[in-house]
Amino acid sequence: MSTPPIGHNAAIAALRDVFGDRLSTSDAVREQHGRGEDYFPLAPPDAVAFALTTEEVSAAHRICAEFGLPIVPFGTGTSLEGHVSAVEGGLSIDLSRMNEVLEVNGEDSDCRVQAGVTRKQLNEYLRDTGLFFPIDPGADASLGGMAATGASGTNAVRYGTMSENVLGLTVVMHDGEIVETGGRARKSSAGYDLTRLFVGSEGTLCTITEVRLKLYGIPESIASAVCQFSSLEAAVDTVTLTMQSGVPVARIELLDDTQMDACIRYSDLEDFEVRPTLFFEFHGSPAGTAEQAETVQDIAAELGGSAFRWTQSQEERNKLWQARHDVYYACMALRPGCRAWSTDVCVPISRLAECLIETRRDVDETGLVAPIVGHVGDGNFHCGIVIDPDDPEEMATAQAFNKRLVARALAMGGTCTGEHGVGQGKIDSVEAERGEAVDVMRALKLALDPANRMNPGKVIRL
Amino acid sequence: MSTPPIGHNAAIAALRDVFGDRLSTSDAVREQHGRGEDYFPLAPPDAVAFALTTEEVSAAHRICAEFGLPIVPFGTGTSLEGHVSAVEGGLSIDLSRMNEVLEVNGEDSDCRVQAGVTRKQLNEYLRDTGLFFPIDPGADASLGGMAATGASGTNAVRYGTMSENVLGLTVVMHDGEIVETGGRARKSSAGYDLTRLFVGSEGTLCTITEVRLKLYGIPESIASAVCQFSSLEAAVDTVTLTMQSGVPVARIELLDDTQMDACIRYSDLEDFEVRPTLFFEFHGSPAGTAEQAETVQDIAAELGGSAFRWTQSQEERNKLWQARHDVYYACMALRPGCRAWSTDVCVPISRLAECLIETRRDVDETGLVAPIVGHVGDGNFHCGIVIDPDDPEEMATAQAFNKRLVARALAMGGTCTGEHGVGQGKIDSVEAERGEAVDVMRALKLALDPANRMNPGKVIRL
Numbered sequence: 001m002s003t004p005p006i007g008h009n010a011a012i013a014a015l016r017d018v019f020g021d022r023l024s025t026s027d028a029v030r031e032q033h034g035r036g037e038d039y040f041p042l043a044p045p046d047a048v049a050f051a052l053t054t055e056e057v058s059a060a061h062r063i064c065a066e067f068g069l070p071i072v073p074f075g076t077g078t079s080l081e082g083h084v085s086a087v088e089g090g091l092s093i094d095l096s097r098m099n100e101v102l103e104v105n106g107e108d109s110d111c112r113v114q115a116g117v118t119r120k121q122l123n124e125y126l127r128d129t130g131l132f133f134p135i136d137p138g139a140d141a142s143l144g145g146m147a148a149t150g151a152s153g154t155n156a157v158r159y160g161t162m163s164e165n166v167l168g169l170t171v172v173m174h175d176g177e178i179v180e181t182g183g184r185a186r187k188s189s190a191g192y193d194l195t196r197l198f199v200g201s202e203g204t205l206c207t208i209t210e211v212r213l214k215l216y217g218i219p220e221s222i223a224s225a226v227c228q229f230s231s232l233e234a235a236v237d238t239v240t241l242t243m244q245s246g247v248p249v250a251r252i253e254l255l256d257d258t259q260m261d262a263c264i265r266y267s268d269l270e271d272f273e274v275r276p277t278l279f280f281e282f283h284g285s286p287a288g289t290a291e292q293a294e295t296v297q298d299i300a301a302e303l304g305g306s307a308f309r310w311t312q313s314q315e316e317r318n319k320l321w322q323a324r325h326d327v328y329y330a331c332m333a334l335r336p337g338c339r340a341w342s343t344d345v346c347v348p349i350s351r352l353a354e355c356l357i358e359t360r361r362d363v364d365e366t367g368l369v370a371p372i373v374g375h376v377g378d379g380n381f382h383c384g385i386v387i388d389p390d391d392p393e394e395m396a397t398a399q400a401f402n403k404r405l406v407a408r409a410l411a412m413g414g415t416c417t418g419e420h421g422v423g424q425g426k427i428d429s430v431e432a433e434r435g436e437a438v439d440v441m442r443a444l445k446l447a448l449d450p451a452n453r454m455n456p457g458k459v460i461r462l
Numbered sequence: 463m464s465t466p467p468i469g470h471n472a473a474i475a476a477l478r479d480v481f482g483d484r485l486s487t488s489d490a491v492r493e494q495h496g497r498g499e500d501y502f503p504l505a506p507p508d509a510v511a512f513a514l515t516t517e518e519v520s521a522a523h524r525i526c527a528e529f530g531l532p533i534v535p536f537g538t539g540t541s542l543e544g545h546v547s548a549v550e551g552g553l554s555i556d557l558s559r560m561n562e563v564l565e566v567n568g569e570d571s572d573c574r575v576q577a578g579v580t581r582k583q584l585n586e587y588l589r590d591t592g593l594f595f596p597i598d599p600g601a602d603a604s605l606g607g608m609a610a611t612g613a614s615g616t617n618a619v620r621y622g623t624m625s626e627n628v629l630g631l632t633v634v635m636h637d638g639e640i641v642e643t644g645g646r647a648r649k650s651s652a653g654y655d656l657t658r659l660f661v662g663s664e665g666t667l668c669t670i671t672e673v674r675l676k677l678y679g680i681p682e683s684i685a686s687a688v689c690q691f692s693s694l695e696a697a698v699d700t701v702t703l704t705m706q707s708g709v710p711v712a713r714i715e716l717l718d719d720t721q722m723d724a725c726i727r728y729s730d731l732e733d734f735e736v737r738p739t740l741f742f743e744f745h746g747s748p749a750g751t752a753e754q755a756e757t758v759q760d761i762a763a764e765l766g767g768s769a770f771r772w773t774q775s776q777e778e779r780n781k782l783w784q785a786r787h788d789v790y791y792a793c794m795a796l797r798p799g800c801r802a803w804s805t806d807v808c809v810p811i812s813r814l815a816e817c818l819i820e821t822r823r824d825v826d827e828t829g830l831v832a833p834i835v836g837h838v839g840d841g842n843f844h845c846g847i848v849i850d851p852d853d854p855e856e857m858a859t860a861q862a863f864n865k866r867l868v869a870r871a872l873a874m875g876g877t878c879t880g881e882h883g884v885g886q887g888k889i890d891s892v893e894a895e896r897g898e899a900v901d902v903m904r905a906l907k908l909a910l911d912p913a914n915r916m917n918p919g920k921v922i923r924l
């Protein structure tokens with residue numbers, strides 16, 4: 001590992017004055033903060049500061065400004081496109097110890113949390129309130145990280161993404177200025193929407209330290225169902241017709257046969273066949289969920305789906321959805337010691353069948369191990385390429401495959417990333433997708449971070 | 463009216479080369495573009511260009527850049543806070559003739575329209591597709607204007623605001639560069655969310671020329687109901703309990719007794735009493751709407767509301783909601799020749815009753831004519847102050863009242879504007895509400911419009 005450049009010693013000393021033994025320069029801690037759950041090379045920061053308050057983050061920013069150090073905000077390190085690698089060194093600000101739920105307003109269904117609170121921790125905290133927070137990326141990510149990445153997950157088809165569910169943020173700008181965006185009102189036209197600009201900005205514009213979120217009443221009735229199909233086409237056609245029917249389905253997830261195989265083994269799922277499978281969830285009143293489920297069951301039956309298999313007990317439901325959330329780990333278990341590279345295109349639903357089928361064929365032709373799983377109600381799906389990053393030939397094959405996949409999605413009016421974000425991995429893809437808009441993004445970045453010290457090397461090329 | 467400054471003649475000549483007789487410098491046309499439906503003094507532009515294409519708007523921007531002319535985008539002129547007044551002169555770009563629906567993708571429930579298409583025009587166009595666009599400010603505003611203002615309306619409680627429903631924009635930057643934001647994918651994390659930054663930017667960052675929108679299936683069943691109450695408290699408590707019950711009500715609108723009086727007279731509503739009144743609408747399946755309505759009816763009955771009065775025929779429903787949309791005009795009809803000044807605070811729902819009751823008392827003490835109407839499911843309400851702008855004492859009373867109202871809302875965790883935007887009228891309020899965040903907004907504005915020629919004098923003070 002590289003030695004911090006000259007001048008950093010003074011910076012480290014100044015940071016130690018603020019953080020004491022919560023500042024680490026040990027190899028182990030730096031390595032742990034050197035990448036996320038991705039396929040990028042390790043790039044450790046020069047130091048890691050474990051912050052407890054917004055004011056400490058502000059102090060760290062001021063010191064980094066003084067010494068010209070890059071800043072990389074770090075949550076749970078579960079991002080997938082090289083977001084948290086310290087590619088230019090500098091300070092990793094670890095927010096995981098800022099894990100307090102600051103307020104819950106039950107009457108207004110909102111809450112405010114420190115950035116390090118994870119989604120599971122929040123829902124555990126809310127358990128007795130009758131409320132929940134629905135956004136659920138696979139990992140038990142921090143809510144600050146989820147806001148920074150613009151995460152979504154299996155519930156987005158009904159509840160939206162982080163963008164629709166963050167009411168406001170507390171952030172620290174590059175120079176240490178603390179700024180609050182948004183607020184408790186459910187809607188506001190009071191000036192530019194900084195909240196939504198910062199959601200998905202991946203630490204390149206500011207460090208998020210607190211998040212104000214919308215909450216939802218736990219539905220009176222929740223019904224889950226699984227249905228298996230003889231072909232990918234039939235499964236996707238079921239999704240398309242379901243979406244067009246206007247049924248307010250809460251979750252509709254597709255696992256292809258390879259993914260089912262991996263999940264059956266990793267999560268001990270019983271009595272499932274290795275076939276394309278849809279997982280459904282319906283939220284509402286008892287009458288409403290029954291009505292929704294009936295409509296979808298009829299559609300699936302028309303397309304040759306197996307009878308719905310119901311999972312009405314909460315325990316069985318949790319097991320099923322945990323299996324769904326664990327697909328990343330199930331993929332990695334296919335080739336122990338490898339990393340998973342999760343692709344992330346999203347296309348208009350009318351093009352989804354075509355895109356999935358072409359992609360499945362492409363995977364098969366490459367010989368890559370790449371199960372497919374999708375938030376198909378949104379047109380978003382992932383290939384979990386299980387890869388040995390030290391095998392240059394395999395990496396080249398995967399890179400070429402992903403390039404074709406992104407081009408395919410863009411040609412269909414889609415996007416190169418539905419929810420994982422840009423990080424280091426999608427910078428070129430965003431340029432291909434957004435064109436002139438990248439010039440505007442660049443102007444915004446330079447306006448808010450003129451020295452390019454906020455998570456440099458991510459999102460855009462300056 | 464003032465004479466255009468020297469140098470403008472060459473600009474006018476260059477603009478005339480592009481627009482021919484679609485460029486006007488007549489007093490009548492300039493006056494018509496000199497203000498919206500607001501209480502601000504007339505401030506006509508030097509000229510008005512009626513654009514037909516994005517390329518023409520781009521050409522106009524380039525000429526204005528060359529000659530240093532301010533640019534004021536203009537849709538239907540129905541904004542309420544002085545948004546379209548040409549306070550520094552310059553060119554008003556009228557987009558009303560860009561009124562083509564460019565594409566409708568039924569399978570994906572999305573469409574793309576030119577900025578001048580109005581919400582009613584779009585819904586008329588969609589009539590046979592089974593789809594509709596739900597966002598409905600009072601006026602039949604242009605969709606470009608609605609995006610620019612971050613409009614919402616009576617359906618926001620279920621369908622969200624423009625921010626949740628714009629998938630992408632075509633915009634022209636200050637220097638004439640044409641930029642597309644967003645796209646057809648339902649979600650994307652591909653770089654900074656420019657779409658949402660430009661929604662609500664009120665022409666101060668760019669001119670919006672095309673809008674890509676989400677559409678929704680027309681619900682299988684729509685049920686409307688009206689319920690009258692003996693007190694404002696009882697009506698608001700019904701709203702609060704309804705929202706907390708989790709019923710997915712589509713619309714829930716409050717009209718106070720003064721407003722009901724105005725509406726009964728202006729819209730010939732029959733068999734209503736002059737009492738605080740709630741208008742409801744439920745969307746869903748027949749079983750679903752019946753279930754929703756029953757729950758709400760029970761809540762209202764508990765709080766002493768009159769029996770629900772149902773309006774199941776589409777004609778009767780339209781009449782009722784048209785009356786709701788016409789409250790602005792109903793208010794103005796109370797004092798012919800006056801203007802209406804519509805306040806716009808939004809508070810957390812738990813504080814709504816308190817805020818409304820204090821505000822009603824405040825109105826009564828001032829002696830102003832100011833009926834109250836509210837999108838109360840969102841915590842947003844308007845006092846329609848009917849005012850003679852030429853009476854300085856009355857204006858001062860209204861200003862002082864609005865200042866107290868905003869302070870009251872902010873003290874309750876609310877916002878100074880739920881949906882009307884900032885324009886000229888709320889600049890100070892936004893500074894009070896957003897604090898340091900205004901510095902960030904200022905940096906963004908200067909990054910994207912360094913010479914401050916895009917709708918100067920609106921949103922923020924540079």
